[in-house]
Amino acid sequence: MPKTRSWFFLLCGLEGALASTALLLIPSESGLSLARLALLILLFTFCLMGIYFGLRPPRRLSQFARPIFIIGFALLSLTFGLLLFLLRYLDPERLLSYYLRLSPLLWYLLIISLQATFYLLYLKNGLNISVLHASKPLFPIALIFLILLLSILVLISITRLGLTPDPAYWAEPGVPIQAWHFVLALVAGSFIPIILHKVRSFDLLIPVFVYVLACALWMSVPLDVLKNSFYVTLDPPTFQPFPYSDAAYYDSMAHSLLIGHPYFGDIPTRPLYIVFLSLLHLLFGENYPHIIAAQTFVLAFIPVLFYFLGKKLHSRIAGLVIALFFIFRELTTLLLSSDTRVSNTKTLMTDLPTLLFLLLACLFFLRWLERRDHESAFLAGGVFACLLLLRTQSLLILPVVLFLSLLAFGRQRLKRWWLTAAFFMLALFITVAPWLAHNYWLTGEITFDASLQYKTLASQYAYSGNLDIGNYDFQGKSLFRVLLDFTLKDPGFVFGFIANHFLASQINALLALPLLAPFNGIFAPIPLYWMTWDGSLEWYNRVLVFLYLTVISLGLGAAWKRWRWIGLTPFVFSWGYSLGTAVGRFSGWRYDLPADWVAYFYFGIGFAEIVRNAILIFNGNDEAPLTSTTYISEKRPHALARMGLFALAFIWVGAFPWLAKELTSPRYTDQMPSTLEAKIASLHGAPALAEIQSFSKQPNTFLEVGRILYPRFFRRNQGIASANPWPSYQVRDYPRMGFLLIHQHLIHAVFPAKEPPQPFPHAADAILLGCAREEYVEVRLIAFPELDVVHLSAPLTEPCTP
Numbered sequence: 001m002p003k004t005r006s007w008f009f010l011l012c013g014l015e016g017a018l019a020s021t022a023l024l025l026i027p028s029e030s031g032l033s034l035a036r037l038a039l040l041i042l043l044f045t046f047c048l049m050g051i052y053f054g055l056r057p058p059r060r061l062s063q064f065a066r067p068i069f070i071i072g073f074a075l076l077s078l079t080f081g082l083l084l085f086l087l088r089y090l091d092p093e094r095l096l097s098y099y100l101r102l103s104p105l106l107w108y109l110l111i112i113s114l115q116a117t118f119y120l121l122y123l124k125n126g127l128n129i130s131v132l133h134a135s136k137p138l139f140p141i142a143l144i145f146l147i148l149l150l151s152i153l154v155l156i157s158i159t160r161l162g163l164t165p166d167p168a169y170w171a172e173p174g175v176p177i178q179a180w181h182f183v184l185a186l187v188a189g190s191f192i193p194i195i196l197h198k199v200r201s202f203d204l205l206i207p208v209f210v211y212v213l214a215c216a217l218w219m220s221v222p223l224d225v226l227k228n229s230f231y232v233t234l235d236p237p238t239f240q241p242f243p244y245s246d247a248a249y250y251d252s253m254a255h256s257l258l259i260g261h262p263y264f265g266d267i268p269t270r271p272l273y274i275v276f277l278s279l280l281h282l283l284f285g286e287n288y289p290h291i292i293a294a295q296t297f298v299l300a301f302i303p304v305l306f307y308f309l310g311k312k313l314h315s316r317i318a319g320l321v322i323a324l325f326f327i328f329r330e331l332t333t334l335l336l337s338s339d340t341r342v343s344n345t346k347t348l349m350t351d352l353p354t355l356l357f358l359l360l361a362c363l364f365f366l367r368w369l370e371r372r373d374h375e376s377a378f379l380a381g382g383v384f385a386c387l388l389l390l391r392t393q394s395l396l397i398l399p400v401v402l403f404l405s406l407l408a409f410g411r412q413r414l415k416r417w418w419l420t421a422a423f424f425m426l427a428l429f430i431t432v433a434p435w436l437a438h439n440y441w442l443t444g445e446i447t448f449d450a451s452l453q454y455k456t457l458a459s460q461y462a463y464s465g466n467l468d469i470g471n472y473d474f475q476g477k478s479l480f481r482v483l484l485d486f487t488l489k490d491p492g493f494v495f496g497f498i499a500n501h502f503l504a505s506q507i508n509a510l511l512a513l514p515l516l517a518p519f520n521g522i523f524a525p526i527p528l529y530w531m532t533w534d535g536s537l538e539w540y541n542r543v544l545v546f547l548y549l550t551v552i553s554l555g556l557g558a559a560w561k562r563w564r565w566i567g568l569t570p571f572v573f574s575w576g577y578s579l580g581t582a583v584g585r586f587s588g589w590r591y592d593l594p595a596d597w598v599a600y601f602y603f604g605i606g607f608a609e610i611v612r613n614a615i616l617i618f619n620g621n622d623e624a625p626l627t628s629t630t631y632i633s634e635k636r637p638h639a640l641a642r643m644g645l646f647a648l649a650f651i652w653v654g655a656f657p658w659l660a661k662e663l664t665s666p667r668y669t670d671q672m673p674s675t676l677e678a679k680i681a682s683l684h685g686a687p688a689l690a691e692i693q694s695f696s697k698q699p700n701t702f703l704e705v706g707r708i709l710y711p712r713f714f715r716r717n718q719g720i721a722s723a724n725p726w727p728s729y730q731v732r733d734y735p736r737m738g739f740l741l742i743h744q745h746l747i748h749a750v751f752p753a754k755e756p757p758q759p760f761p762h763a764a765d766a767i768l769l770g771c772a773r774e775e776y777v778e779v780r781l782i783a784f785p786e787l788d789v790v791h792l793s794a795p796l797t798e799p800c801t802p
Helices: 002-024 034-055 067-089 092-125 129-135 138-159 179-196 202-220 245-258 271-284 288-299 301-313 316-335 351-371 374-388 392-409 411-443 451-459 479-489 491-510 539-583 598-619 639-662 673-681 689-696
Strands: 232-234 241-243 701-714 736-742 746-752 765-772 777-784 789-792
Touching (some): 002 034, 034 092, 067 092, 067 179, 092 598, 129 598, 138 491, 138 539, 179 202, 179 316, 179 598, 202 301, 202 316, 241 245, 241 701, 245 271, 245 701, 245 736, 271 288, 288 301, 301 316, 301 351, 301 539, 301 598, 374 392, 374 411, 374 639, 392 539, 411 639, 451 479, 491 598, 539 598, 673 689, 673 701, 673 765, 673 777, 689 701, 689 765
Parallel strands (some): 746 777
Antiparallel strands (some): 232 241, 701 736, 701 765, 765 777, 777 789
16 A cells, blocks of 8 residues: 555656646747746645655555545546636636636645555555446347448538538527536536435435526527528517527417417418417417527426436436536527527527437337336326427327337237336327317318328428429328328439438437537637538547547447346437438528437437446445436336326326317407507598508508507618518618518518518507508508507508509
């Protein structure tokens, strides 16, 4: 032992000498300043102390090998690491010179603090190398997974599948985790469970901590970051975060429920989310900041589910690391929401709610495979069906996960698998049956979505003109028939673009982990390197990707070693969802968001396995912060009664989008021109009734009442730019208000005005009188009866010209 102590202190002395040399090599214009001299004296003192104690080791050093000193040195190392990072990146312009001079000392203190932590652990517990024998079977499994992943990488490199842009639809990867967030998640996710695992209610405190942290960080990002967001923009005169594009589709559908004209008489897509938005409007009215906050509080359960999933498959460390990965990634996504096109917690989109239910379905599915009883299978089927009411394409996950469940049960339990799988499918059917019945009652066909969605998908199976459903005639053909005919016509082309998009989604998932890229400071603009990524990597990023794949393989191996096929459940859910988007010929952007977590999920497990082995080496068999719980089979009485209650709950959830149609009575049913003309004429400042009647009798005029949504003012040659801009928000060569009018239908409207008319409220009843154009209404007069206000864009004596 004295000899070992000698080497430890001599190493500290040598490191002090190296740090002193590094300090002397820093260029200086004024020679050896007093500050640098003081730093040199301090480092030289550490160097001499290391040499002295190396030659004469202290006899009572073992007294310091106690938890309080070990934890103290560990916290010191974290403190010095944090000081180094903040000095370098908090304000580089002001602090860089301080960093250059202090970094040799701080790096030295960081290194000796880490060394002291591990050395005191060694003195306390010794090195228990023998405990690694239990992990030996893991490494061949991890090697097999690594070979498989590298083989896929070689396939991509040779064929360029996953890298070759598809002319039908191709988009950039999602926002990655920032490198410093990545390191912070690894450090915090490791230290918190290790240090606090003996605290009472520890297993309750961590998910609460994860939820509160997610809410706090995401809510700290102001709504101003959405001012140029694709799905939310802040425009005059209201400067409210009104939704746009797909987000406005869901929100306007929610408004249709509130005005008693549900779904505008059509079958909506994502019905469960539309009902959720309508409930938020009932609670918070038209206060979009409150609606966004409420949605954020719901979506903050996503990292909690990540924690439970990672904890179940491996350990508390794995669960916490993965949860922090997601929290920090979403924080970066929010900060960049005006520079990227990925949806986030502040946009009224279904991508993150889909991820929430996908993780929930994954957890319940894992529960079924672990318990293998009828009740667990029934619950898993019902939760999975809720996922289908958010994203129909999730149906393609079903055959993949059912095949996984068959492998997990094995041939010895084949009969039991059939029985439990039947309960799974029964719950799935009774959950979606009410919605399918609603759609059959409306259209005479059994369908999940509106025909527009199927036409959009069918248009992807073509050589050109994709997503342009106007060029296709699907009359008399089912979606399956259209897809099958084209696939049989050119199977190589179809399987080629499916493989291309599927592999692209896997590459994008890997790119959610950070690459080595320029970083100019915590508050400096984040370089958007992934937005222009061309498929090539520098040598150092290739090494980093190989390291990522190695740790991911270790995570897959650890999950397999403990759970066999069950450990691949998250992997299969992610791949199944990616396959669904690939079949639709989509990848990248927000389309990967519900599935592009798989790489950092298994990376978190692999990292936790490394930490686990390190702890076992220095801490023997104390695995309290590491191990996950295993279900102990026990008989639970009244299972049929509980399943009956679950069945009623699932039926109610499936029927709720139908039942929600009865929320309110229909409004704006009286569209008689004479009634509307009289209402306008009765308002203060309105034109005479005869003038109104004369204008409305012209050809191509428009006179209707409804609810105004999302009023935005645009100057000349301004608008909302997108691939398919709405007619109300298109760029035009005159200033105007653009908005929607909803009643039995949805209508785009434009009101020419040099300045925003006041008042011009959102979600107010209004009567529109104007000229009907091909895609929109050019409003000549808008009246707000409840406000006794009338706005004119031009005199009614001017006729509607083409």
